[in-house]
């Protein structure tokens with residue numbers, strides 16, 4: 324019998340609104356004095372009244388629109404009752420049965436394959452304060468700056484098929500909230516927190532067995548590791564005792580790569596959810612919700628599809644471009660330059676446009692991507708204008724510069740911001756296809772390598788490649804490799 328994992332995620336996202344969820348305290352992060360951004364409302368004093376943060380609600384709806392969620396027409400806040408020192412009111416204002424966003428989905432690319440991950444809901448709630456347990460101390464410190472800050476909770480459907488897909492989903496979600504500018508979503512800073520739910524079932528079955536919830540995992544890698552560990556642990560447990568009968572909660576220890584058991588999970592009823600009496604329920608008009616959806620920028624999945632259709636790039640190339648808005652913009656600008664090239668002046672035909680676009684795509688991914696990602700450059704740091712880049716593509720396409728000379732020309736273009744025609748002339752890198760000068764160099768190489776020439780005569784292709792390399796090295800990459808190959812074949816006969 325083969326088992327398969329059933330994985331779902333619950334993700335908390337700290338929204339970066341100016342003020343907290345239900346009061347006007349500053350919603351500040353990081354290194355500020357503990358308990359400096361607090362007031363009677365977020366401290367839960369009796370008699371205070373919460374006032375919902377309009378921006379936090381709209382951002383939650385925007386996030387919902389980006390995840391293709393049904394935006395609720397009717398919604399409300401509820402009280403989730405439990406006692407803990409970091410929750411001074413004795414309840415958390417959250418949402419129970421009428422969240423701002425209903426079901427949706429996110430399409431992601433994993434190893435060149437598209438996966439659609441269902442979203443169950445997105446609700447909005449207030450965060451609790453932050454507890455610190457100093458090592459060796461018999462007391463706990465509480466910082467209420469975080470109390471009452473807005474958190475959007477995204478719950479996925481249990482249809483993530485593997486730990487690797489779970490990791491990519493989280494990474495894509497992080498990019499999405501950053502694109503929407505609703506959160507910085509830094510996992511290390513707790514701005515994006517993840518609980519992972521996992522159970523096993525027989526492959527092909529649709530049955531759901533009680534799940535294990537791994538709480539508060541704080542890096543993408545740990546999410547993958549925790550899930551991998553759980554698959555092993557649960558598989559062993561299944562072999563001994565069959566599917567799990569009870570839901571359980573565990574924590575992940577990154578130092579051992581293992582999960583350990585926590586308290587048993589409270590059932591929903593234990594929280595005694597009931598409608599928040601201090602905040603009237605919401606009704607949104609279709610016009611209002613349509614306006615929210617209209618604010619959406621082009622989303623990664625839409626952009627991936629558009630780039631594929633518009634420019635005929637592969638799914639994997641499209642994914643690389645979507646990952647780097649700088650390169651995607653550069654590609655689009657370069658293609659627009661290629662489209663504006665003067666056919667006659669440049670001596671190109673309409674049928675050359677397709678191959679030129681293809682060359683531009685490959686060149687950007689091979690050379691510029693290196694510059695941008697390794698050199699960590701911003702758009703403003705790129706000195707090679709798309710117009711100059713388009714010109715270079717044409718020069719390569721027309722064989723006026725050899726592929727081997729591309730890297731030094733690009734480096735010079737980046738250094739000086741100059742156009743390729745001049746740089747190629749200055750560096751003396753015009754491709755040499757003139758037989759006489761190449762022939763001389765080939766003859767030198769043949770004289771210097773008699774054993775290799777013997778192998779070429781015996782029909783060894785790799786030996787021929789070696790000689791081509793020698794000739795190209797001799798003329799510093801200026802010779803056209805196919806020309807060299809052709810001449811070499813003749814001269815070694």
Ligand SMILES: [Zn+2]
Nearest residue numbers: 346348362365
């Ligand atoms: Zn406050």
